[in-house]
Amino acid sequence: MKAEIIAVGTEILLGDILNTNAQYLALQLAELGIDVHYQSVVGDNPQRLKDTIFHAFSRASLIITTGGLGPTEDDLTKETGAEYFDEELVLDERALKRIENYFNKVGRKMTENNRKQAFVPKNSTVLYNDNGTAPGIIIEKNNKILVMLPGPPKETVPMFEQQVKPYLAKKQEYTFVSRVLRIAGVGESSMETIVKDLIDSQTNPSIAPYAKDAESILRITAKAKDKQQAEQMIEPVAQEIYRRFGNDIYAEGETNMQTTVAKLLIDKQKTIATAESCTGGAIASALVEYAGISSTFIDGCVTYSNASKQNRLGVKSETLQKYGAVSPQTAIEMAEGAAKTANANIGLSTTGVAGPDGGTEQKPVGLVYIGLTIDGVTTVKECHFVGNREKIRVRAVYTALDYLRRELLK
């Protein structure tokens, strides 16, 4: 089954709203093994909306729309859908009742145009809305399926999850299962070179490379009769990729570096303190994203000034004078000082030139030192990052956490 996702709404065309529904639905359809070849966005314009729906049905058998089911005159998705299937709109008493109840509940007055939302195409399945006033609709006729969902994500998502997903799952002969391997410290093109032979020789499972922020990703996808069979097909491919990348693969699935490191710290029962200069607290903040971190994260110091490095961490003034704040020596003393003053197993530090100013020939913008002490053993890593201030800081955070991860795995 081929599908298309169409978002209806001038506010998306004008950039006032980010189309998060498209991503949500894309992920859901991928999981169901339904191919999506196109997504589109069209405004609240009757002719263009009609053209878009008709054009989409010329190349796909399933269309999911979001938006345009509201009470205003602009909202025309339902009317256009009904026209495509040559069905008239009729009043759905149950939908009307629910809309009336909704207005009672929120204590707002129901206006006449809200009644418009209770009209549905004849011979359609009504998807009652627990989180708003617009019912969704499924029309299935002549091997074409049109699913119309409301626009606000808090209505779209539960309606799809509870009512549309089970409906579509029943129609699928095959299951698609994916495994996502997340790779740190290897650029996208190097990663692709390493697995090019596998990518070229595989069709099922298929292997797809892509890059996101500082990391590279490989997704292995298998098509099979059931989940178990798909997983069995993926396993040897994943093993071969693990053989080639080893520890560069830091995690699988929908996760990130900070979550991996937080879990590893908890697992190894190592307490940590951070001492950040150029990253300004972003490493601490990343670790604290993880809800269970309190058992291992003691504290963090954002020692931006030299005075603070001395005061909070005991960095020696001679060190700062002789080598400068951005130096391996300072990074080491910061890491050791963090661990010591917080009484933690681990101290992790950053000091660098995030730019745009402050760079010199010896210490250019992008130079960052990462200091790390684990149970008394201290090491330091020199990095050169490219990009603007934000990019350099993001990469410094990612690399510091990855460095800690690799050392913990040794």
Place this chain on the structure above:
Amino acid sequence: MKAEIIAVGTEILLGDILNTNAQYLALQLAELGIDVHYQSVVGDNPQRLKDTIFHAFSRASLIITTGGLGPTEDDLTKETGAEYFDEELVLDERALKRIENYFNKVGRKMTENNRKQAFVPKNSTVLYNDNGTAPGIIIEKNNKILVMLPGPPKETVPMFEQQVKPYLAKKQEYTFVSRVLRIAGVGESSMETIVKDLIDSQTNPSIAPYAKDAESILRITAKAKDKQQAEQMIEPVAQEIYRRFGNDIYAEGETNMQTTVAKLLIDKQKTIATAESCTGGAIASALVEYAGISSTFIDGCVTYSNASKQNRLGVKSETLQKYGAVSPQTAIEMAEGAAKTANANIGLSTTGVAGPDGGTEQKPVGLVYIGLTIDGVTTVKECHFVGNREKIRVRAVYTALDYLRRELLK
């Protein structure tokens, strides 16, 4: 001029990436007064990509694509664009040089397929990329314009801003000028109610309300022959809005709360130290985003554990025992302790329940106390935020900075 935005990338169709470029470009084109009737997304498939570009040119004269300029075999946007305009691809020596330099600088090995990125359509304008390896391209021929931009927003946005926007602006008969007023502490619907009469009565300049994360935004847009005339038309409308919102308007234009607060601190010559619990360093990290912050930001403590609150900030153990870590008393001692131990004018603290666990009936998830001391005068603010852990933390950071801003303006 009618335009379409096309995102190229299977990773968007699969839902792995949110298409934020489309929103950014939609906003930019709206500001330029260029109508966008459709947006679409197509995968890395030669035939479908070709169909999409050809179809879009059948109804629009400007197409902006993002993505598909990478080094891999999948990346085919440039080839398809060249085919539409019947131009061959030729090596651009300057682009090649820049790619080589990029790899030298980051210390990674350039692979053969990176050379592919230096090939550009003949008779095109090359947009050199300061933030990545793929150059962008503009082809203009037979009253059609194709602008091809790289996919990563960190590359797309500066390339559009610096190179494409001025190019497109020259082609427009009218100038559209916008002023964006950023409003803190007022919800979107309250804001709309306050200015509804203005919105309804204005067409040029128009007033558009929208919401983004924790803030509300009003955009005033005027259409005029030149920039000066447009600005004059906007001025009285802006004045009226200032009259209604006062200090709730924290800044204008493309900026954010942390930049406003950083500038205010520098302007008032007040040094600051932060003490964060639930926000985990995110306030410090937000302030450090601002490059000039070093003159005012002394340091930050991420005192996640009770021991750390006592050790780093001198919070009394009786206070923690009697009132708990999440209490106005602890927030006050954290703020005062931060200012005192860092020898700063200002101490700003947060302590709260970010969830998902740890909430009680008295202290539910979302309860956050913000402590603030300025030159010896200490106050505390109690907040109740709704949402998941991430949302609560984001709102706590924003509200703490806004609280500091308002107190500094008193």
